[in-house]
Amino acid sequence: MELMSHSSTFLLPNLSSDGGPVLTYVLVILNQHLPRFTPLIWKHAQLHMCADGGANRLYDELPLLFPDEDALAVRIRYKPDVIKGDMDSVRDDVLGFYKNLGTEVVNASDDQDTTDLHKCVAYIQDLPNLKNQNICILVAGALGGRFDHEVGNINVLCRFSSMRIILLSDDCLIQLLPSSHHHEIRIQHAFEGPHCGLIPIGGPSKSTTTGLQWNLDDTEMNFGGLISTSNIVKEEVVTVRSNSNLLWTISIKKP
Numbered sequence: 001m002e003l004m005s006h007s008s009t010f011l012l013p014n015l016s017s018d019g020g021p022v023l024t025y026v027l028v029i030l031n032q033h034l035p036r037f038t039p040l041i042w043k044h045a046q047l048h049m050c051a052d053g054g055a056n057r058l059y060d061e062l063p064l065l066f067p068d069e070d071a072l073a074v075r076i077r078y079k080p081d082v083i084k085g086d087m088d089s090v091r092d093d094v095l096g097f098y099k100n101l102g103t104e105v106v107n108a109s110d111d112q113d114t115t116d117l118h119k120c121v122a123y124i125q126d127l128p129n130l131k132n133q134n135i136c137i138l139v140a141g142a143l144g145g146r147f148d149h150e151v152g153n154i155n156v157l158c159r160f161s162s163m164r165i166i167l168l169s170d171d172c173l174i175q176l177l178p179s180s181h182h183h184e185i186r187i188q189h190a191f192e193g194p195h196c197g198l199i200p201i202g203g204p205s206k207s208t209t210t211g212l213q214w215n216l217d218d219t220e221m222n223f224g225g226l227i228s229t230s231n232i233v234k235e236e237v238v239t240v241r242s243n244s245n246l247l248w249t250i251s252i253k254k255p
């Protein structure tokens with residue numbers, strides 16, 4: 001089985017692959033409080049998208065991260081490339097502002113069965129320019145607020161299990177570790193940890209880990225039984241093998 005390497009190098013001031021694969025980052029902004037490090041991951045991303053009402057967050061909240069600057073100048077500097085969704089949450093003034101700057105708007109209001117995040121990920125998956133790139137989608141504002149939205153966002157990880165997608169908030173990140181691979185997670189100790197968790201998301205799992213305070217040794221996990229929450233990262237590298245998909249979550253440090 002192949003090894004998949006992971007490293008949250010997008011949290012570093014300057015992007016490096018840290019021995020892992022070279023990734024092309026795409027940023028998707030959701031309709032939830034913008035993480036404080038949004039300008040940093042914006043800089044690392046090649047493409048910037050807003051999921052429907054996520055455009056309101058960019059418009060309203062990004063200037064607050066630059067209190068000494070003119071709000072209009074900040075909004076022009078952080079222009080999304082694409083806004084996609086069913087358009088029931090983005091405000092008309094916000095849509096008009098970004099359309100005037102040249103943002104592409106994709107109205108998918110006919111689809112009321114998939115979330116706006118799902119629609120954005122499907123758009124990224126189909127982009128011809130990114131076809132041969134090793135893409136990693138960073139999803140800002142994926143956690144906090146409404147629980148149905150949070151679970152919907154986690155479900156997108158499962159529906160697009162062959163894509164690298166990382167859900168982000170100010171406090172933590174969540175990503176899928178598909179059982180099709182073994183995993184090596186390089187920890188950026190200055191920016192993340194020590195609290196972490198491994199959660200069986202697709203049914204019962206048997207998993208083996210190294211690098212944690214409470215390692216698993218071909219240990220069965222399932223909802224209603226054991227799941228690994230409040231675990232602690234102890235080494236530079238965490239390894240995970242599992243016969244079914246797991247969610248990996250780790251805390252993000254406050255500056």
Ligand SMILES: Nc1ncnc2c1ncn2[C@@H]1O[C@H](COP(=O)(O)OP(=O)(O)OP(=O)(O)O)[C@@H](O)[C@H]1O
Pocket residue numbers: 029030031032051052053054085086088089090115116117118141142143144145146147149150152153
């Ligand atoms: N409170 C939240 N927590 C986590 N993610 C959220 C939250 N609110 C919105 N999102 C994410 O942002 C995306 C865009 O949000 P938006 O409010 O435009 O969605 P919506 O489909 O209009 O929601 P609603 O269910 O209220 O109609 C959603 O698809 C979801 O992924």
Ligand SMILES: Cc1ncc(C[n+]2csc(CCO)c2C)c(N)n1
Pocket residue numbers: 086111112113114115116
């Ligand atoms: C069983 C079922 N439950 C809920 C919805 C509603 N829904 C799910 S995603 C979405 C679009 C949100 O932008 C909406 C309205 C549905 N279609 N099917």
